[in-house]
Amino acid sequence: MAGMVERRGVGRWMTHLGLIVGLLFIFFPIWLAFVASTVTQPEIVKPPMPLLPGDQFFENYRRALISGVNAPVGWMMLNSLVMAMGIAVGKIVISLLSAFAIVYFKFPGRRLFFWLIFMTLMLPVEVRIVPTYEVAANFGMLNSYSGLIFPLIASATATFLFRQFFMTVPDELTEAARVDGAGPMRFFWDILLPMSRTNVAALFVILFIYGWNQYLWPLLITTDPSMNTIVMGIKQMFPSGDDTADWPVIMATSILAMIPPVIVVISMQKLFIRGLVDSEK
């Protein structure tokens, strides 16, 4: 039964109208970028640019992917993919292992260790950029995938999330496993991990987007254009000084930069929302 407070008739249309106005505001920047990625440079630099797509779609995207401005955008996307996957998988693996240790073992230093992880919440990379950069440079990690991935891999959020979940796993399962003679790693692998599937997937969605969208860290770590990630590479495509930017290629790159995370979010919407809510607890 429909509630009596939902609007019908005129009111319902007003509600839709309000939402559509909001959607237009939100999508206009994306639409404009898409249009710009399908027209020629002269059409853009002589304002106003058209508001409907042109016929240069294939030409612009081919130019961006294969040659780009400083480096082929195809390369930059590959770098972003490696970085995002590395960060997501790495965070999940080390967090699963440490959460398992903290919940299922009593070992000396457990409490201290827990607080050490907690404190990393207070140390975002933006706050400690210069010294962290120095560490990475000393390890020879500049312009490398390990430099893009490892400094961002520790995650208090993921560790807490798994700890929270492991706490809800019934003790009977652990007892049964022990009675059957299964060791801790066997229990972890055969019982705990399969049970954590949904949590892992939800977290993966969030962390993949986190990794893909990194900006400041790749900006510091990669000076070689062939190691640039796509999100940080866009700004590098703007010429310094008074030269005119290659807008169609830059806007095609902006669209390409948002496609993978958008696909991940939309196609795994339920998991994404779950991950979002979980990781804020």
Place this chain on the structure above:
Amino acid sequence: MEKRVNFKGIWLPLLLVLPQLVVTAVFFFYPAGQAIYQSLFIPDPFGLSMQWVGLGNFEYLLGNAYYRASFVTTAIFSILVTLVSMGVALYLAVLADRLIKGSGVYRTLLIWPYAVAPAVAGVLWLFMFNTRVGVVTWYLGQLGYDWNHVLNGEEAMGLVVVASAWGRISYNFLFFLAGLQAIPRSVIEAAAIDGAKFWTRFRTIVWPLLSPVTFFLLVVNIVYAFFETFGVIHTITSGGPQQTTTILVYKVFKDGFVGQDLGSSAAQSVILLVIVGILTIVQFKFIERRVHY
């Protein structure tokens, strides 16, 4: 809270926590320690020796007009980003909540901006408001308004605020919508039977019941505006014109990497550390009340 059943062993659990421990020590605690250490020194111009200055860097910073201005800029920026993105999100969530059918479609569409990196959002908004080719700039010009965020500090601030708030709408929308849908229909319907109009119901029932969500989002959005908007600032204004959009995080980057003023940059890092610490504690105190373990 503890498990009743535990596994035995000391070396295995230590081995399991080792990867996390190593990464945390090398990339979190050591650099943070370095920041604190360096904040007490001034390196000589050749980088050969360090001169102990105690709290000199901090005294200098707090007495520096640019740094104090950056604090004010950050405060204004964070408050505006938070208000704009939460305001728009609440408006959309209230509307979506009124629909019986179809709110799922709107939700799917509204999630989009979450996936767009702040730096990419910056490029999109920069393109619209570009002083030479921007479409919005052109139409504003037709209306007789001369938009130029490269010269006008207030317009620059407006632009970075809108670009930062834009990407945040999805997140706030999802939390507001979930909060609204958790309010029992019967309460609202009872008020409606008593003759309360929409606005009265919103003010007296919905808004108070939504306050935990609102407070949570307030803290999270301020953290976002402080630390995650670097990409927006860097792509659109690079802190200009005349530092009008230089927020604290941008200043650490600029003084440390562009200006090579390591002592000052380290001291700024330490001040930011204190700010994150306070925000984290606020967040946790609140969340502990909200979530029942």
